[in-house]
Amino acid sequence: MSVAALLTRSWRRVSGCWAPGAGIRRLSSIADPEIKVCVLGSGPAGFYTAQHLLKHHKSTVVDIYEKLPIPFGLVRFGVAPDHPEVKNVINVFTQTAHLSRCSFYGNVTVGKDVSIEELKQAYHVLVLSYGAETNRILGIPGENLPGVYSGRAFVGWYNGLPENRNLNPDLSSETAVIVGHGNVALDLARILLSPIDLLKKTDITANSLEAIENSKVKRVIIVGRRGPLQVAFTIKELREMIKLPGTRSLLDPNDFEGLRHVVKDLPRPRKRLMELLIKTALESNAGKEAEFQAAATKEWSLRFQRSPLEIIPSNDGERVGGIRLSVTKLKGSAESAVAIQTEDVEDLECGLVLSSIGYKSHPIDPSVPFDQQQGVIPNKLGRVLHAPGMYCSGWVKRGPAGVIATTMNDSFETAESVLEDVQSGILDVSALKGGYKVIEALLKQRGICPVSFSGWEKIDSSEVTKGEKVGKPREKLLTVKEMLEVANQ
Template sequence: MRAPRVAIVGSGPSAFYAAEELLKAGVLVDMIERLPTPFGLVRSGVAPDHPKIKAITAAFEKILAAPGLAFYGNVEVGRDLDVRELAELYDGLVLACGASADAPLGIDGEELPGSLGAGAFVGWYNGHPDHRGLAVPLGAERAVVVGNGNVALDVARLLLSPPERLAATDIAADAAAALAASRVREVHLLGRRGPVQASFTPAELRELSRLEGIAVRVAPEDLELDPACQIELDMPHADNARKTMKLLCEIAAAPPRPAARRLHLHFRAVPAALLGRGAVEGIRIARTVLEGPPARRTASPTGETFDLACGLVVRSTGFRAPPLPGVPGDARSGRVPNRDGRVTLSGRVLPGLYVTGWMKRGPSGVIGTNRPCGQETARAVIADLAGRPVRSDPGFRLDALLAGRRIAFVDREGWRRIDACERALGAEAGKPRQKLVDPAALLAAARGRAEAAAVP
């Protein structure tokens, strides 16, 4: 019996977990990636000072090496290939493109230079080709990060880290140089709700609170809870909130320790406007009050505001999946409507079209969240394939189609050459790798050309 063939668009964690499940069922997989490199946010989203989290790529490399999987990097669906075309060529099409667009704040002054999305900022220090050369103003002493999730803490930590702390990481070379020359010494983190509703994990906060040379500060009054928040904190599932609250109370009660770099945590505070002529010079912050029942609390402005001078504002308030032609999507949630991973339109399942990862559930969770997410989608594909004959052309080869269109794709061997080049460059600098950020350098490395080493 001929094996069915499925295309997966994207190569982040959810794509690999879905691919692993499909391969186990004997399904052939073509993985299509817009960038020349695989691994999605594990490569371009995990902070460079968290190498243990990046170690998951070793497991993904094993999946990538499977004989039933082919990798096609530097191929963009919507430009080089069409969704409808792929749906006709394959027995199933899984979309795992992520959610790369930063959600806007929707306030005056947001368009000023010095106002950045966390996705762009994180991509910049992680060597994402889309964000090379990003203009990050680091000349002012104070910066503001809007949001209170793990990404917001990553941004704050990288802004406050002394150069020597990042020197032996895989941070992008241009970002390392810019941060080494940075004058930022104080970061203010704004959370619209209270400490009980903070999205960052206790482990992330604990790590930051223990870093040498960085003092974390929070006002005791910001930790006061109303009865509804106390009920929410006492709920059985609120273990992380209790750990976070305990740590915040310890930070607030501790005597201020002298430190050259400071992180101020603010709760019940939202940006009302960015201030400045020609560039960000400050931010107007509105106080909020929490309303509604426990576990469903919302923040509303009180009318009280205060201004804070700063030269950089990074918003970390969520991400959206960019629209993909031919695919239904919810602009507000950033999700593709689906039922167990099967894409739906007006409640009706679109046969052969599937979704996983952030496009499926929205931008939430950690890397491990993608395993059950990807597996669920893959099992939906497998169940559907069992009920119909294999219809993909046995003679079809995506590499031949791409070559005929003169698309310079990067295959599995090309990625291995990029990987080897980056590791060699990193070894010279005492780092695990030196990422190539220029697309021309990445393609040169994929082809084993020496000029890749000259263009980081």
């Protein structure tokens, strides 16, 4: 079922999750005073929270703030350009943004242009949905050498995130190493190895398309500290790698010895994933598959139970020349197994290293509780602890994991917590709040010009028009300055 279809159904909570049904309590018929809600962040978490509140309480007015002039967060800047079907959820978010009780204000940086305290004074409810905006570092010697990039920055580069537009990665080496066994790691490998004719039909940025067309990379090694049973990618991404035209899969059969008897007892999604890995490792040299492998000019492989120790510099010391890995042993079983470093090491020669070990949220303001170790806002069902009227949803609530459907479920839970608190009286909404009118006056004083959703639609139209001229879905604007110029036309 599509996300759009999912959102047209009624929902009820079952064992902490949302399930379709007619049993949800609706507050839309209650004649409550107008509730002013401020949502910080316009990614999936922000829009799903807003959508649920607006649908189930007709006295709610939601204002969504975003630091960039454009909405949709990781749907625009995180989803791989060759996955356009995932981006269709933007159509649902656009419907929410067009509701009369919903407004979008881009180009507003909370903490700089306006403070949390000022927003608290202007709104009954603050929902923090600003996601995970930084990357986790490897924390090893040589990590800052030229040729070493975070997966987040590389994804931002080919997806047109303004802060990464000038990354200009060096793709002159034949071998690249990606650290991490998640979906983003496979996205990175797939983009590096994809036939250029496939990428030309996507919304990948023009400068990254040119760089990849001239890339010398033809071998990608994807390294993880644990074993096959603990990989974090899903079967869809794995299948895409296996079927990637012109590229062979090199999986070591020894890595999968003895796993067949374990697979039968795994949960179905993990079982199917493991069966595909085992089949690829053991049967890649048979029949038509052998012909496919022989004709390939590029290759990718998975390296298990390896943890990065240091980045080895090139002979001249000017850039990355390789990576030193510690061989690990696993303690525990299945997905809970922990990797422990041993004294054995392995060196891999390479000229490009991409670190894809996860994203990290940051504290937005000293007044907002934040767990530095977990990288989340402490909360209970989305209620920020010790902060009445403040809620959170998405990655800043639960950590940077899961897909868009996970975020939908998570955001519905937060929205329902808001609605429950309104109905029970825990959340006092009796006082009149100025909402955006108050914030607008402050922004004007500070010379900040917010971008409305109609301003975004001008940007959207401009990008689509430029894309049509070169046979692409869109050609993204890469600077905030360009975006503001188009939005304010």
